[in-house]
Amino acid sequence: MPPRHQADVPGLVERARAGEARAVARLISLVEDESPLLREVTAALAPHTGRAQVLGLTGAPGVGKSTTTNALVRELRSAGKRVGVLAVDPSSPFSGGALLGDRIRMQDHAGDKDVYIRSMASRGHLGGLAWSTPQAVRVLDAAGCDVVVVETVGVGQSEVEVAGLADTTLVLLAPGMGDGIQAAKAGILEVGDVYVVNKADRDGADQVRRDLRSMVALADRPDDGWAPPIVKTVAQAGEGLAELVAEVERHHAWLQQTGELGARRTRRARAEVEAIALAALRRSWGDLGGSDGQAGLDELAAAVAAGETDPWAAADRLLEQVGART
Amino acid sequence: MPPRHQADVPGLVERARAGEARAVARLISLVEDESPLLREVTAALAPHTGRAQVLGLTGAPGVGKSTTTNALVRELRSAGKRVGVLAVDPSSPFSGGALLGDRIRMQDHAGDKDVYIRSMASRGHLGGLAWSTPQAVRVLDAAGCDVVVVETVGVGQSEVEVAGLADTTLVLLAPGMGDGIQAAKAGILEVGDVYVVNKADRDGADQVRRDLRSMVALADRPDDGWAPPIVKTVAQAGEGLAELVAEVERHHAWLQQTGELGARRTRRARAEVEAIALAALRRSWGDLGGSDGQAGLDELAAAVAAGETDPWAAADRLLEQVGART
Known part of the structure; x- marks a missing residue:
């Protein structure tokens, strides 16, 4: 089996659609393991869901x-x-x-x-x-x-x-x-x-x-x-x-x-989109700190734990550093 | 009792620190009800925690x-x-x-x-x-x-x-x-x-x-x-x-x-800062849509539910619109 990041995603989706259990298993593993291919997998699945x-x-x-x-x-x-x-x-x-x-x-x-x-x-x-x-x-x-x-x-x-x-x-x-x-x-x-x-x-x-x-x-x-x-x-x-x-x-x-079916599915998609956006933000602020006077989340959290700042001010700083308008 | 958004936060914190149960109750209610004063409450408490x-x-x-x-x-x-x-x-x-x-x-x-x-x-x-x-x-x-x-x-x-x-x-x-x-x-x-x-x-x-x-x-x-x-x-x-x-x-x-005590408390503060930042972002993208070709989260979610886009692309769009670098 090739390493997971080399998987042929369109091929796997095609085989999964044809009912091949191994391809289904492989795709779920890619999802579950948070593979770098996750994004490609989800995009390839979207039209068929x-x-x-x-x-x-x-x-x-x-x-x-x-x-x-x-x-x-x-x-x-x-x-x-x-x-x-x-x-x-x-x-x-x-x-x-x-x-x-x-x-x-x-x-x-x-x-x-x-x-x-x-x-x-x-x-x-x-x-x-x-x-x-x-x-x-x-x-x-x-x-x-x-x-x-x-x-x-x-x-x-x-x-x-x-x-x-x-x-x-x-x-x-x-x-x-x-x-x-x-x-x-x-x-x-x-x-x-x-x-x-x-x-x-x-x-x-x-x-x-x-x-x-x-x-x-x-x-x-x-x-x-x-x-x-x-x-x-x-x-x-x-x-x-x-x-x-x-x-x-x-x-x-x-x-x-x-019409509740559509409403529920939209709510589900909403939660999914949010979860993805939040994960991306977490990655961004995980990368902060160490240069240019930026404070990473760990540093900000330590200051909050010590009572030196409050969590709201820390959150503001965090968002400001990734450029988010709130 | 005055409406909650008119509470005297520094006074409440002082009375809570003096052990007055009603002030404690009031502060917890402000927190629990997600009062507009929440931020002021947390900031006022920080030095005493x-x-x-x-x-x-x-x-x-x-x-x-x-x-x-x-x-x-x-x-x-x-x-x-x-x-x-x-x-x-x-x-x-x-x-x-x-x-x-x-x-x-x-x-x-x-x-x-x-x-x-x-x-x-x-x-x-x-x-x-x-x-x-x-x-x-x-x-x-x-x-x-x-x-x-x-x-x-x-x-x-x-x-x-x-x-x-x-x-x-x-x-x-x-x-x-x-x-x-x-x-x-x-x-x-x-x-x-x-x-x-x-x-x-x-x-x-x-x-x-x-x-x-x-x-x-x-x-x-x-x-x-x-x-x-x-x-x-x-x-x-x-x-x-x-x-x-x-x-x-x-x-x-x-x-x-x-030293595990400090480490645990820092982790706790970290989660708290993140939760606040995420809530702020949720508010931001809740406000999107309706003008300038912006797509709100609901609109994006509906497109995902319909298979017209995938949740990753929708998340990208969402973050881009609030200006976040990811």
Whole structure:
């Protein structure tokens, strides 16, 4: 294999569009590794994107996200869809790499050329999940996936992020995983387009659904006319998946009818453009200092930490030095 | 009360430094609400900061963070320390405001003028937790708190953030809260300076400690000579708190001896300066468009979403328009 910076990007994009898994893998690696070719990759993908339906799937540890993703892929496959899965681990910037669970899971669809599953760790320096995931979605979109499922682990800000990049956000809960206040803290009441009560064969599933229904009704959600459905599933047994897919389809139709699909995708592009611009600025001010009386960010930060200047004055200085008008 | 933009900032800072709780509350509100006076507030606080010891306390829902914070405050108070607590809810950008649990908890220290407890929701637009929390820490620091405890809910990126803003990061676990893979996913193995196994009277506490010890040993942690201790507590009964405070003190002494304290605070200031600079830039490019052939971020984002341009070219255009050299 040639070194990554020598990759034939147009060739890779052509092969990915023809469905070649190795080319898809290579392009995602270029994105994930923040290759110098990243820019060329994104530009080459741009004309071929916008067709895939992007689903975000999130929830607290233990609710069965991996199992549900797996069952969802099976359901989508039986409807003849090409499916891409990005399993994102936003909370491990240090360790990187795939975790055991993902490797086990992949075997279910091994050999199916119309399923592409990839684990991503937001180990990069440019902006983690916010940065590399949308670009990996573009790769799968350009490669002809009808549906791209982005699965994120954990609770907390990751939901908010996944909600930002998906057309439809699925939020998973399960009985026995914590009470209502915890759910409210996790911010899940505001971001879900479709709620899934998984492990619905366990005690308390109906109670979770009732609690969720009343809490979602009280949550500070956009007044856009979409009432998020709550679907019960037993992903392990494949139960409820047909209904889940039907609700996802219904939401997608709603997105298209209301123009919300375009609005969401524009917001996604907005975040992406910003992330790229900010990364460029970070590089610029990382290069400052050492000459002409310029102060680099480290120097300014040390002065702030010492109480010699305040962070606003330091920020002004920083921007002034890269020539930005604010 | 006068409107917020008419607040007498130097007077407020003086009164906060004299320990007046209402002035502290007002300053934190100015920070949290992203008041036009924010800049003046931060500048006025700067000379009076850098003395407080900042502790971050984090862990998954259900491990007993609130109870532990409460017990920790009691322990610190019995040692004569002035204590500030910021209970941060990073995952609820929409709902805002304090949650029930915090209100209950506060009553324990009601009437103690040397304890200041405040719930914060990162509801702001500028950058949430990353933005307002360090500035609220400055308020409490300038107000003479010896220790500021920043408690964050949830797992996921919030730990990484709290680790960035604290001198010492305490990570809480409890028996029965999920297996090792979940712990690894949450990224907690890399960021803790002191680990706490709470609810240590429950079955499995020793097993959690053993697992944690071996997993931390294998984690990709900085090779800085600090071996994070693991303390067992029953916060509800006040057990283990003296040992916890002793380990926090030991870590603080280590930070000072090695120069790591200054390094961490510089990193914290760095993040803060960057956040401010980025917010200023966001305002600038929000103002673009509509005249002179300039394209605002929304317009550029729509072109990207439509596949008409790629996000790199859009980012270039954006930066060029605000005059930034990259």
